[in-house]
Amino acid sequence: MLNEYFIRRVLYLIPVLIFISFMSFSLIYIAPGDPAEIMMTSPSGGYDEAAVEAFRIAHGLDQPFYIQYFNWLKNAAVGDFGYSYMSEQSVFETVLNAFKNTLKLSVLALAIALVIAIPFGVVSALKHNTIVDDACRFGALLGVSMPNFWQAYLMIIFFSVIVHWLPASGFGHGTDIRYMILPAAVLGTGAAAVMMRMIRSSMLDVMGKEYIQTARGKGLSEKIVIIRHALKNALVPVITVIGLSIGFLLNGSVVVETIFGWSGIGNLVVDSILSHDYMMVQGSVLFVAVIFLLINFFVDLVYVWANPEIRYDKTS
Amino acid sequence: MSDVLLKVSDVSVTIPTEQGTVHAVDDATFSINKREVFSLIGESGSGKSILGQAIMRLLPPNAMFSGKVELEGMEISALSEKEMQKVRGKTVASIAQNPYLAMNPGIRVGTQVAEPMQAHLGISKEDAKSRTCRALKYFDIIPPEVREREYPFQYSGGMLQRAMVAMGTAADPELIIADEPTKGVDVLKKRNIAAIFQKVASDGCAFLLITHDVGFARAMSDRIAVNYCGQIIEIAEKEPFFKEPLHPYSQALLGAVPERGMHPIPGPSPSMIEVPEGCRFHPRCPHKTDRCLTNPPVVEINGRFVRCWMYA
Structure with missing residues (x-):
């Protein structure tokens, strides 16, 4: 009986995690600021429009919100959490x-x-x-x-x-x-x-x-x-x-x-x-x-x- | 060596509370012989339990104790706490009223029963375990090897009661103080408890039964002491006591049991804080006279003791 209870507990984790990931993804998406612009801005303050666009395409940021989220979810499900925009590290x-x-x-x-x-x-x-x-x-x-x-x-x-x-x-x-x-x-x-x-x-x-x-x-x-x-x-x-x-x-x-x-x-x-x-x-x-x-x-x-x-x- | 096992002399206990000082035990003097079953009867709240705790030296920390308690000739009321720990559970053990409250819910029953053995008999864990199984079996807790590994909540009430007796007798004490063993228990269970206690008593263990259950005391005891408002007002052998109680309170108490017509004792139980002057029973006593306003003497009549002016 106890085992059943724990298996159920583990299964409950899945929807909770999906909900949490969706919430955090949406919140950061609607927050002001564009990652491509932030990344491509030179220390002096200017940025190259073409480089920004290239960054967007390279990281899939030109896609609609839900596609971005599902792409992330799909990869995350098989253990691929992607690479940092900033450091390019895993x-x-x-x-x-x-x-x-x-x-x-x-x-x-x-x-x-x-x-x-x-x-x-x-x-x-x-x-x-x-x-x-x-x-x-x-x-x-x-x-x-x-x-x-x-x-x-x-x-x-x-x-x-x-x-x-x-x-x-x-x-x-x-x-x-x-x-x-x-x-x-x-x-x-x-x-x-x-x-x-x-x-x-x-x-x-x-x-x-x-x-x-x-x-x-x-x-x-x-x-x-x-x-x-x-x-x-x-x-x-x-x-x-x-x-x-x-x-x-x-x-x-x-x-x-x-x-x-x-x-x-x-x-x-x-x-x-x-x-x-x-x-x-x-x-x-x-x-x-x-x-x-x-x-x-x-x-x-x-x-x-x-x-x-x-x-x-x-x-x- | 005399036959006296426990000798209680002039013991008084007062407990300061916010409402005033409770005179829980006043001038208690009695003795219990080896292998004797001695009952202390009286109404709830008359200080009986406190007297039991005073003998065990397990009073609330703010209680004030005076007097002398001797066990097997040793003055245990003067021992240090450390020395007293060697006496508790070894020479004198207590059995509490409610097994569900008195057993630790988080520790296996076997471990709890084995504790007094390990504390006092200096035996190994394995020996204690096999002795525990024997003790459980002795009190019909079977199969003991399985039962000793269980927790209190897995036991039935009666079984837990027996386990508690097994725990109390684990280190073969000379005296057991049982506080209200039949409180809140139905007739069948009461009979079972009486049977277990008689079994232990027939093994040579003396009992101090603290109870408000006159019928139970009558079935079990060799001698009876009656407690009223913190004082022992009569001590007598069982037969003469039930045949002819001397103290007016004893007479009233026996008259109040169902078999004798259930005549209630007139008047309210006295306060334990502002105790009545003189004889504590005088406000409710049908035989009271003026001299009852002064403290009555303890009178000895044919080996019986009674605290009343009528016999002075």
């Missing part, structure tokens, strides 16, 4: 490279978020309505209410300008972890704040359950009671929030990637929209959508794993 490879960079940042950001959110959420719940809890909640409030760009600049001012610990921005060939720390910290703390509040309230709820008292009555230490009996149950409702955060992180934060000059997928999408690079926009939007849907799908799987009642639903 869209798929470019998107994949950008995604790898975003992935690195996201993994670090998620690790930071979880390392902050779980212990502070748990402590906040266990010491609820004490000064410790107040401090945690104040921290969480700061985390959600500080805009990313502002927090990013504050951290740059402190860690780069004042104490010179970390580079202010840059990419460091994507391998130097020092360049990743600040952007990942900005992304991670924002996500941590939301998760922490969720974990706190969920943990408070679970700690009041009778089975926690039963576990204590068995002579288990408080540490085991909290970790084995409370935390797993408390994390179940938090999985959704964590999954959403992963989705957002993986889709790249435009603001953070721009501030820190990180060549991730957020930066790529913005650049290609600004230059009307249809192929690149289509490719990256579709990629991002697939990632988001896959994460949601994965969250459902984790949910099933974490909650035995769903796992055994139809089988028992």
